Amino acid sequence: xxxxxxxxxxxxxxxxxxxxxxxxxxxxxxxxxxxxxxxxxxxxxxxxxxxxxxxxxxxxxxxxxxxxxxxxxxxxxxxxxxxxxxxxxxxxxxxxxxxxxxxxxxxxxxxxxxx
Amino acid sequence: xxxxxxxxxxxxxxxxxxxxxxxxxxxxxxxxxxxxxxxxxxxxxxxxxxxxxxxxxxxxxxxxxxxxxxxxxxxxxxxxxxxxxxxxxxxxxxxxxxxxxxxxxxxxxxxxxxxxxxxxxxxxxxxxxxxxxxxxxxxxxxxxxxxxxxxxxxxxxxxxxxxxxxxxxxxxxxxxxxxxxxxxxxxxxxxxxxxxxxxxxxxxxxxxxxxxxxxxxxxxxxxxxxxxxxxxxxxxxxxxxxxxxxxxxxxxxxxxxxxxxxxxxxxxxxxxxxxxxxxxxxxxxxxxxxxxxxxxxxxxxxxxxxxxxxxxxxxxxxxx
Numbered sequence: 001x002x003x004x005x006x007x008x009x010x011x012x013x014x015x016x017x018x019x020x021x022x023x024x025x026x027x028x029x030x031x032x033x034x035x036x037x038x039x040x041x042x043x044x045x046x047x048x049x050x051x052x053x054x055x056x057x058x059x060x061x062x063x064x065x066x067x068x069x070x071x072x073x074x075x076x077x078x079x080x081x082x083x084x085x086x087x088x089x090x091x092x093x094x095x096x097x098x099x100x101x102x103x104x105x106x107x108x109x110x111x112x113x114x115x
Numbered sequence: 116x117x118x119x120x121x122x123x124x125x126x127x128x129x130x131x132x133x134x135x136x137x138x139x140x141x142x143x144x145x146x147x148x149x150x151x152x153x154x155x156x157x158x159x160x161x162x163x164x165x166x167x168x169x170x171x172x173x174x175x176x177x178x179x180x181x182x183x184x185x186x187x188x189x190x191x192x193x194x195x196x197x198x199x200x201x202x203x204x205x206x207x208x209x210x211x212x213x214x215x216x217x218x219x220x221x222x223x224x225x226x227x228x229x230x231x232x233x234x235x236x237x238x239x240x241x242x243x244x245x246x247x248x249x250x251x252x253x254x255x256x257x258x259x260x261x262x263x264x265x266x267x268x269x270x271x272x273x274x275x276x277x278x279x280x281x282x283x284x285x286x287x288x289x290x291x292x293x294x295x296x297x298x299x300x301x302x303x304x305x306x307x308x309x310x311x312x313x314x315x316x317x318x319x320x321x322x323x324x325x326x327x328x329x330x331x332x333x334x335x336x337x338x339x340x341x342x343x344x345x346x347x348x349x350x351x352x353x354x355x356x357x358x359x360x361x362x363x364x365x366x367x368x369x370x371x372x373x374x375x376x377x378x379x380x381x382x383x384x385x386x387x388x389x390x391x392x393x394x395x396x397x398x399x400x401x402x403x404x405x406x407x408x409x410x411x412x413x414x415x416x417x418x419x420x421x422x423x424x425x426x427x428x429x430x431x432x433x434x435x
Contacts, residue, residue, distance in 0.1 A: 016226075016230070018229060018230075018247060018251075020225075020226070020229065020247075020248075020251040020255070021222055021223075021225075021226050022222070022255060022259075022328060023222045026327075026328065029327075051240070052244060052247075052248070052404075054248060054251050054252055054333075055252075055330065055332050055333065055336055056251075056252060056255060056329070056330070056332075056333055059325065059328075059329070059330045059332070060327070060328050063325065063327060063330065064327035067327070071430045072430070074430050074431070074432050074433065075433075077432065077433065078433050078434075078435055079432050079433060079434050079435070080434075080435050081435075082434055084405040085244070085404055085405055085408065087434055088405060088408035088409065088411075088412055089408065090432050090434075091412055091431070091432060092408065092411060092412045092415060093330070094429075094430065094431070094432050095412060095415045095416060095429055096314075096315070096330065096332070096415045098429055098430060099315075099415070099418065
């Protein structure tokens, strides 16, 4: 799939060193991640400087994205400069979101798109 | 309402204290104590502050001759009750010892509270990780599910000699049974506690993977932090209490059903309208947080493999 550029979101500017505020996560998802994916852009979530995150935060950030675009959306997302804690939390959330259903080729397309 | 503070209340023996709590006549509060000396877990102070705050000060009676009641003053209990402490105390520096009773009503207040936690307790960054994680998840549960205008009441005390922090988080909202029953059929308060501690169960939906804001994993993570580190964890709502007891086996096995862990439970306690959560976190024996997350991740992976019952390759996020 042809991509139309890249959007980088610097998480530290929105959440500080401890990413736990789910309201902020929801706003980033709605205002930045989903619109960028709709425009077929690659989204880079830059966690440089973020020491830790809660599972609830990462769930609020990306679970609905995975649900809408299915798990193949991970090809369009890059998790940059994550330390081991953040890597683990992100992996836990992407893992359990795959518990819900096994992706198929037919599922690879976004579940719903808005124009 | 009546509360008696015995000689000592910690999470290990809190059942006796809870059984003695009398929630009748909610417009009055009478507090008595052991005559000479007492110490109570911060979760008890949170409970008293939560139920005492709405009571008119003239209807609050505090009877205690114990010299140790200055502890209650320092933790800010009398400010919540709106009554004078009836004693002069020498205020010690707050930092390094405790987090006084604090009411958190909004998401931003929680973020601010967590930012102050580390300097307030004089902890190393690696020590503060499981503490701020647990407090964040428990207080966000209150803010999102309790429907209480009073939010959460939190306090904590650090014991440098034991390298242990004891934390209480309490609300007087809907309670777990009421919130879980929005999505699941629950027969009683204990069933509701069991469901709330089970990964993937949230009151916001019965859909696997949860809703866009909730996965039903927060309490499971906290129980797991406590289980792995051999720390006690208590949760009490309605008439029921679940207490995770310290792990005795050296072998670590994460379990989805909290009743499969070493625990004790009660289902006929005096009714608590809301949720009471107490946790002790021993810093000396705390497992590296990343190791703990590895365990949780492996637990989910095993669950997926069991569900799929076939060779299944998980898609991985791209880290750069």
